[in-house]
Amino acid sequence: MLTIQGLTAIYPDKTKAVDGIDLIVNDGESVALIGENGAGKTSLLLAVVGVIESLSGVVEIDGVRLGKKTAGEIRKKAGLVFQNPDDQLFMPLIYDDIAFGCRNLGMPEDEVKARVADVLDRLNIAHLRGRSPLKLSGGEKRAVAMAAVLAMNPSLLMLDEPTAFLDHRARRSLVETLKKLSQTKIIATHDIAFAAEVCDRAVILKDGKIAVDGASSLLYDEKLMSDYRLEAIAKG
Amino acid sequence: MKNATKNLYALEQLSAGGTCVHRLHPLVKLMAAAVFIVTVISFDRYAPMRLVPYIFYPMILTALSETPHSMLLKRVFIALPFCLFAGVTNVMFDTAAAFTVGGVAVSYGAVSLVTILIRMYLCVMAVLILVSVTPLSEITGEMRRLRVPNIFIITLEMTYRYIGVLLNEAYSMITAYRLRGGNKKGVDIRDMGSFAGQLLIRSLDRAERVYNAMACRGYALQNTLRRSRRLTPGDIIFLAVVLILCATFRLVDVNRLIAAGIFGGV
Numbered sequence: 113m114l115t116i117q118g119l120t121a122i123y124p125d126k127t128k129a130v131d132g133i134d135l136i137v138n139d140g141e142s143v144a145l146i147g148e149n150g151a152g153k154t155s156l157l158l159a160v161v162g163v164i165e166s167l168s169g170v171v172e173i174d175g176v177r178l179g180k181k182t183a184g185e186i187r188k189k190a191g192l193v194f195q196n197p198d199d200q201l202f203m204p205l206i207y208d209d210i211a212f213g214c215r216n217l218g219m220p221e222d223e224v225k226a227r228v229a230d231v232l233d234r235l236n237i238a239h240l241r242g243r244s245p246l247k248l249s250g251g252e253k254r255a256v257a258m259a260a261v262l263a264m265n266p267s268l269l270m271l272d273e274p275t276a277f278l279d280h281r282a283r284r285s286l287v288e289t290l291k292k293l294s295q296t297k298i299i300a301t302h303d304i305a306f307a308a309e310v311c312d313r314a315v316i317l318k319d320g321k322i323a324v325d326g327a328s329s330l331l332y333d334e335k336l337m338s339d340y341r342l343e344a345i346a347k348g
Numbered sequence: 349m350k351n352a353t354k355n356l357y358a359l360e361q362l363s364a365g366g367t368c369v370h371r372l373h374p375l376v377k378l379m380a381a382a383v384f385i386v387t388v389i390s391f392d393r394y395a396p397m398r399l400v401p402y403i404f405y406p407m408i409l410t411a412l413s414e415t416p417h418s419m420l421l422k423r424v425f426i427a428l429p430f431c432l433f434a435g436v437t438n439v440m441f442d443t444a445a446a447f448t449v450g451g452v453a454v455s456y457g458a459v460s461l462v463t464i465l466i467r468m469y470l471c472v473m474a475v476l477i478l479v480s481v482t483p484l485s486e487i488t489g490e491m492r493r494l495r496v497p498n499i500f501i502i503t504l505e506m507t508y509r510y511i512g513v514l515l516n517e518a519y520s521m522i523t524a525y526r527l528r529g530g531n532k533k534g535v536d537i538r539d540m541g542s543f544a545g546q547l548l549i550r551s552l553d554r555a556e557r558v559y560n561a562m563a564c565r566g567y568a569l570q571n572t573l574r575r576s577r578r579l580t581p582g583d584i585i586f587l588a589v590v591l592i593l594c595a596t597f598r599l600v601d602v603n604r605l606i607a608a609g610i611f612g613g614v
Contacts, residue, residue, distance in 0.1 A: 163560045184566060192564045198516075199557040202509050204357035205364055208483055215485065216566030221577055242364050244357060264565065 113139055114160070114190075114268055114296065119169035121159035129155030129164060131320035137296055139267075144307035144328060145300040147317035148341045153300035154195065156317070157270045160298075161190050173268055188217060191266035195273040197253035201245035206237075206256050209245060213264040231263045235289060251282030258289070269295040275303040304331050305345050316340050357512065359423070362415055362480040369413035373583040374486035375493065380590040381478040387594040388470045393438075394446065394456055396463040399470065401597045405590070406473035415480045424472045431468040435461035484508060510555050517550045 114137040121130040130152050137143050145153045158164045160171055162183040171178035173189045191213075194200045203209040207228060214224040232238040237255050245253060254274065261269065274290075275283050283306065290297065290310050301307050307314060308331045316324040318340055330336055337344035363370065369377075384405055391398050410417050442457035478487065488501050521543065525535060535543050596602075 158560070161564050163563060184568065187564055187566055194557070194561050194564075196557070199554065200561040202512070202558050202562070203485075204360040205483075207364065208485060212485070212562075212567070213565035216568070242361075244361055246357075260565065 115172040117170040120167045121164050122167050128320055130159050133322055139296055141313060142297040142311040144311035144314045146314055151317040152320035153317055154272050157192055157272055157300055161187055161192050189266055190268040191261035191264055193258050193261050193271045195276055197257035200257045204244055206240045206243050210260045210263050227263045231259045235259050250277040270298045272300045275306050308345055359480045363483045367413050369409055369481045372586055373579050374482050375490040376583040376587045377478055377482050378487060378490050380587055381474045383591060383594055384474050385471050387598050388467055393460040393463045396466055397603050399466045401602050402470050409477045413481045420476045423476055424469055427468055427472050431464050435464040513554050514551045517554055518547055521547060
């Protein structure tokens with residue numbers, strides 16, 4: 113379970129990225145973070161894993177409170193898939209990239225191998241095992257970036273704009289994959305239709321604060337969505 | 349430039365192979381390469397012939413690991429100008445005659461140039477073979493185990509990773525520049541300052557995002573020792589053979605022995 117209380121986070125240039133957020137995400141829930149550009153979606157995800165500094169407030173995952181000493185423990189529990197997979201894939205081989213996190217967790221090589229094989233199979237990308245990230249399509253890169261995080265078996269999976277750069281087919285495949293995953297999910301996205309399909313709860317952010325928190329059916333409410341400069345999903 | 353990025357990591361991609369050399373313990377491969385390099389460097393600069401037996405090390409390992417020799421040679425040539433420059437200055441200043449061939453005097457400088465070139469070939473090949481049969485993460489892991497100062501290892505890891513980041517950013521910027529640059533072939537000299545500045549800033553920004561992604565997957569700047577697999581008898585035999593041969597060729601002048609065998613004493 114993720115518990116966030118009064119979280120305020122700042123960037124090194126002192127820009128306030130997240131401002132007094134309170135949020136509880138229960139095990140198995142899928143939450144969509146919606147909001148216009150600069151609303152604080154990515155910043156909130158980065159603050160949860162301690163990449164950007166928290167000025168005040170509490171982040172707790174499965175009973176572990178985020179702090180300087182516990183950042184490693186928190187990052188075992190919460191996996192973040194970055195918006196741009198190129199930022200995440202930096203090893204010469206897909207295998208090594210997926211194994212990177214497991215190796216950092218100190219797993220023996222046999223277990224690393226088994227985890228990588230399992231996650232490659234689950235995401236149907238076993239054929240990419242020996243390839244270089246430089247030679248992949250956008251959809252393949254996205255799948256590998258997700259595999260790299262899933263291999264660490266986090267209890268909380270966070271995805272930042274997962275449908276960016278994806279064509280219709282790759283997007284569909286991502287929807288199916290995410291629906292199969294049992295982890296708790298937080299998905300920051302502009303793709304409202306995607307959010308409605310994958311998530312059962314939606315949180316609208318504005319200026320670093322939570323403006324609305326409710327069932328994903330609110331994504332169909334034209335009046336509410338237009339109030340936050342968002343486009344509702346057309347009914348029917 | 350895109351090709352440069354691909355070429356940069358092409359050698360390490362070979363490390364995923366499954367030959368007997370790939371299967372050796374990374375510590376053994378690292379130690380063998382280190383011993384080989386130290387031994388090669390330890391020879392006198394006027395004794396190029398003593399280095400000849402060491403050519404078997406890269407030859408045998410290249411063949412066993414099925415590493416394309418041309419791929420390695422291309423990279424050896426990158427180091428060639430630097431060594432030539434160092435060697436040519438020897439030719440200019442060390443002009444005393446070492447011996448004569450057909451009446452032509454060969455200077456000590458020329459002999460040392462040959463030694464430098466052979467040394468360079470052997471050392472660069474040893475490093476390239478190590479990289480082509482061992483993933484960098486395993487090499488740095490074993491370096492940590494050997495208590496090499498962490499700052500050196502981090503610098504090595506980061507430099508290696510960020511060269512690709514820098515090249516990728518430069519490629520994107522040059523493409524964007526060309527698309528709006530009319531018929532310009534390269535970057536105009538008056539745009540070079542802002543181009544270089546932007547490249548640096550963009551690379552730093554991208555490098556920070558890459559680092560964040562690494563940190564999110566448990567990478568820490570402090571020591572992260574991984575559990576290493578056990579040494580097998582094959583690993584120990586390989587290391588022992590390399591150590592014995594390196595020491596033998598260092599202590600015994602094999603060329604002289606062979607010549608003595610053929611000509612009955614020289």
